[in-house]
Amino acid sequence: DTAVSQTPKYLVTQMGNDKSIKCEQNLGHDTMYWYKQDSKKFLKIMFSYNNKELIINETVPNRFSPKSPDKAHLNLHINSLELGDSAVYFCASSQATVVSYTFGSGTRLTVV
């Protein structure tokens, strides 16, 4: 019944590894997002997809690559992980013509 689900919830990995975070929404929304929340709780947008099309790509290193196989899924793949990538990553979805986001529960990524 979870509206926006992310997996995994926790991810601990070594520097240099490649990892993926998955996100799925069952709300029928047409827009999905990835946000990064740093240790100071600042939520910053990374990517936005509308109907599987990339709409927003903020200044994010090329090591981060989003993929949207369909409207209900938006995955995030990260190559060559660095210590500074440690953060909580939130997936969210919305209907473009409506206003508010529904957030997933977050993925806490720790790079050691």
Add this chain to the structure above:
Amino acid sequence: QKEVEQNSGPLSVPEGAIASLNCTYSDRGSQSFFWYRQYSGKSPELIMFIYSNGDKEDGRFTAQLNKASQYVSLLIRDSQPSDSATYLCAVKGSGAGSYQLTFGKGTKLSVIP
């Protein structure tokens, strides 16, 4: 660069008092304004949104918007310890900006029993 500014706090208020949270934004084209609450270790949850100048009330919460001053606030009446959380102000722009929410850094509220 669109910016949303909030005092980081912490803001401490006694139980039963009114908590006042403030936010300013830089983009005059912004259309919609949101307040999210985030408990420690949890995801943000929407409390209220407001489009038009003036006040909007929902239970113990009142959002106030002044577009001329580029200012939005959230009042919490009869504050409860369960209101202790970080409150995030978010702004949605127009055009391409309507596809994203820009968040402030949040104000941490502590309600003292």
